[in-house]
Amino acid sequence: MQIRSTATAEDRDVFVSTVDVAFGHFSATPDENGGGVWWAALEPDRCLLAFDADGRPVGTTGSYAFELTLPGELTAPAAGITAVGVVPTHRRRGVLTAMMRHQLGELRARGEFLSVLLATSAEIYGRFGYGPATHTQRLTVPRHRAAFAAPRAGGADSGGTGSGSTDRGSVEVLRRAECGDVLEAVYDRYRRTQPGALSRPPRWWALGAGQPPVAQAPRYIALHRDAAGVPDGYASYARNGSELTVDEIVAVDDTVYTALAGFALGHDLVTEVLIKHFPPEHPLRWRLADFNAGQIGNHTDWLWVRLLDVPRALTARAWSTDGELVLDVTDPFLGEHDRYLLTVRDGKADCAPTTRAPDLSLDVRDLGSLYLGGTTPSTLVRAGHVRAHHAEAAALADAFFRTDRIPHCLHWF
Numbered sequence: 001m002q003i004r005s006t007a008t009a010e011d012r013d014v015f016v017s018t019v020d021v022a023f024g025h026f027s028a029t030p031d032e033n034g035g036g037v038w039w040a041a042l043e044p045d046r047c048l049l050a051f052d053a054d055g056r057p058v059g060t061t062g063s064y065a066f067e068l069t070l071p072g073e074l075t076a077p078a079a080g081i082t083a084v085g086v087v088p089t090h091r092r093r094g095v096l097t098a099m100m101r102h103q104l105g106e107l108r109a110r111g112e113f114l115s116v117l118l119a120t121s122a123e124i125y126g127r128f129g130y131g132p133a134t135h136t137q138r139l140t141v142p143r144h145r146a147a148f149a150a151p152r153a154g155g156a157d158s159g160g161t162g163s164g165s166t167d168r169g170s171v172e173v174l175r176r177a178e179c180g181d182v183l184e185a186v187y188d189r190y191r192r193t194q195p196g197a198l199s200r201p202p203r204w205w206a207l208g209a210g211q212p213p214v215a216q217a218p219r220y221i222a223l224h225r226d227a228a229g230v231p232d233g234y235a236s237y238a239r240n241g242s243e244l245t246v247d248e249i250v251a252v253d254d255t256v257y258t259a260l261a262g263f264a265l266g267h268d269l270v271t272e273v274l275i276k277h278f279p280p281e282h283p284l285r286w287r288l289a290d291f292n293a294g295q296i297g298n299h300t301d302w303l304w305v306r307l308l309d310v311p312r313a314l315t316a317r318a319w320s321t322d323g324e325l326v327l328d329v330t331d332p333f334l335g336e337h338d339r340y341l342l343t344v345r346d347g348k349a350d351c352a353p354t355t356r357a358p359d360l361s362l363d364v365r366d367l368g369s370l371y372l373g374g375t376t377p378s379t380l381v382r383a384g385h386v387r388a389h390h391a392e393a394a395a396l397a398d399a400f401f402r403t404d405r406i407p408h409c410l411h412w413f
């Protein structure tokens with residue numbers, strides 16, 4: 001088998017048609033600007049094609065150069081793996097395994113230390129060192145049960161940013177095509193403070209690659225502005241019969257999120273509002289007078305994380321506890337095994353090789369799941385995946401990995 005990156009326009013066509021065969025679908029034709037299709041934003045020098053011994057294309061994988069927001073509102077480069085496919089006639093012969101090995105080597109050679117992906121099946125990527133690191137879900141609310149409770153802590157006068165604070169802004173309804181670059185600007189503000197969020201590079205918006213509202217499908221946009229008129233949130237939605245479907249609510253704080261959710265819940269001609277990508281543990285459900293009116297569904301993994309360089313990754317995020325933690329990390333796919341002393345002072349970590357006895361032993365895939373704070377070490381200890389070497393180890397590690405905000409990612413790629 002030969003694996004090489006795509007270089008020419010012809011290669012790109014081969015890449016897209018091979019992905020189509022692997023997924024069993026037919027990609028749309030791009031518009032006159034070359035956009036409007038999922039693959040418009042592909043980065044050719046980051047796309048790989050695998051060929052069989054007869055020179056036929058049998059596998060694909062690619063990556064985007066994203067930025068990922070880490071705990072502490074810090075951003076880091078992250079390769080967003082995409083378009084992974086092996087044609088049905090060549091499956092379960094190790095084509096994907098070979099491509100993953102090639103890709104991880106290439107990413108490391110580029111100096112990258114994190115890669116992320118969205119998995120079509122949760123069984124595929126653990127073996128390659130990826131762990132589910134953010135989760136997502138849907139919130140469904142019947143309109144007749146959507147009344148909000150008055151904030152009990154006097155939030156109306158608090159002037160804070162919690163969802164109980166009074167919204168002093170305004171909402172305007174626009175058509176998606178009328179929005180110019182305002183969604184891009186609001187999204188960028190939001191994603192820099194939300195751990196687990198990915199950048200949406202300008203060409204994604206320019207080319208309408210991906211899903212609405214990045215893709216320019218017909219949508220209404222409820223655009224929220226603060227008291228000074230500066231856009232600080234939006235909800236992208238459409239009415240489908242008796243349901244109002246909200247693709248995403250992007251907001252710079254809880255007050256704006258609640259205002260936009262309240263706007264959606266107040267829409268006439270619908271009996272139910274469905275908010276996709278509702279962040280786990282978001283306080284909105286607590287604002288409903290009837291807690292059970294908000295039904296959570298489709299709770300699922302979303303962003304998977306793989307550490308390509310453990311010390312660089314661990315020193316790139318902020319930490320909530322000062323102290324020392326020893327992690328013994330195995331990377332079965334790459335045949336690596338290292339022990340690190342993580343020393344945190346004022347929230348910043350130093351990470352060095354050590355021979356000290358470990359607090360925790362874990363697979364790099366589990367470190368990926370812990371990295372953004374989306375699950376706790378003690379959960380994975382209880383699940384039998386992470387080994388705690390002494391009675392206090394899990395609680396100690398929990399204190400280190402804890403984050404103020406649960407990581408969440410809206411971006412589809």
Ligand SMILES: CC(=O)SCCNC(=O)CCNC(=O)[C@H](O)C(C)(C)COP(=O)(O)OP(=O)(O)OC[C@H]1O[C@@H](n2cnc3c(N)ncnc32)[C@H](O)[C@@H]1OP(=O)(O)O
Nearest residue numbers: 022082083084085086091092093094095096097117120123
């Ligand atoms: C980020 C993304 O793009 S996600 C998109 C993933 N792609 C798809 O779902 C498209 C349809 N599926 C496919 O194209 C292929 O089945 C792939 C890419 C998932 C797997 O490709 P293959 O070349 O068959 O994988 P490969 O032969 O290297 O398998 C490696 C191991 O993973 C296992 N595996 C691979 N795919 C799956 C799966 N979908 N479910 C469970 N196990 C799987 C294999 O059984 C094998 O296990 P083993 O080593 O114990 O025998």
